[in-house]
Amino acid sequence: MKLPIIAYGDPVLRKKTEEIDADYPNLKQLIDDMFDTMYAARGVGLAAPQIGLPIRLFVIDASPFAEDDEYSEGNASLNEFKKVLINPIIVEETGxxxxxxxxCLSIPDxxxxxxxxxxxxxxxxxxxxxxxxxELSGLAARIVQHEYDHIEGKLFVDKLGPLKKAMLKGKLDAISKGMVQVDYKMKFPTRKKKR
Structure with missing residues (x-):
């Protein structure tokens, strides 16, 4: 089932998330729904906060980047980099x-x-x-780092300089109000109607 993606400005995207255990309700269905939602929006990763759940879970399928990079796990193609990560912890970042x-699917355009x-x-x-x-490198590492930021309550726009953030403020405000055209379901913090 495709779920609505939470748009920029919703407080759930800023929450530090909670660990889950194997008894988390309907976890297998949730994972399937997250993959369905991600594929429908043509994304390569989706974190639980992006569907409104403040839990430490994200899914990745990097196959759209298969021509661009390899990752270090057996030097396989990104075509084979499809993962479910529950309660992840970044041990080390190097290089x-x-x-x-x-x-980001929550920050379209x-x-x-x-x-x-x-x-x-x-x-x-x-x-x-x-x-x-x-251990991952290149685009595989980047995708994991991006999704990991989501479960830490951070967004990629937080990593931009002050001038760039100021230039994007109007666009970000418009996204939070639902003034953006997307071809997937979204839920906007300052608008009740789903699209």
């Missing part, structure tokens, strides 16, 4: 910071260069609650 244009470290080590539970620790 030179590099810029890449990021966007805004893409900006964001600097992030090239490598990340992340520890998490998969959908079977098996512990995994993996």
């Amino acid at each position: 030179e910071k590099w810029a890449f244009s990021e966007g 805004i893409n900006e260069d964001v600097m992030r470290p090239r490598n990340v080590v992340i520890n998490y539970l998969d959908e079977n609650f098996e512990e995994v620790e993996v």
Whole structure:
């Protein structure tokens, strides 16, 4: 089932999230719904706060970037980088910071260069609650870092300089009011009607 994506300005996007356990209600359905929602919006990652849930969970499918990069887990293609990350913890971020244009399903029509470290080590539970620790680099690391920020109550626009933030303020305010055209369901903080 496709769920509405929460738009910029909603307080849930700024909450530090809570860990969950294997007894979390309807977790398998929630994960399936998150993938359905992400695919419908043509995203590569979706964090639980983006559908209104302040829990430490996000899903990733980096296959749209398959031609652009490889990730370090067995040097496989991003085509195979589809993951469910429950209660993740970034253990380490290393390497030179590099810029890449990021966007966000909660902040449609805004893409900006964001600097992030090239490598990340992340520890998490998969959908079977098996512990995994993996080192990622390049776009795989970046996607994980972006989604991890969501469960920490941070957004990619927080990483921009003051001048860039000031230039985007009008667009961000418009998004929070629902004054944006998207082809997926969204829920806007200052508007009751769903689209």
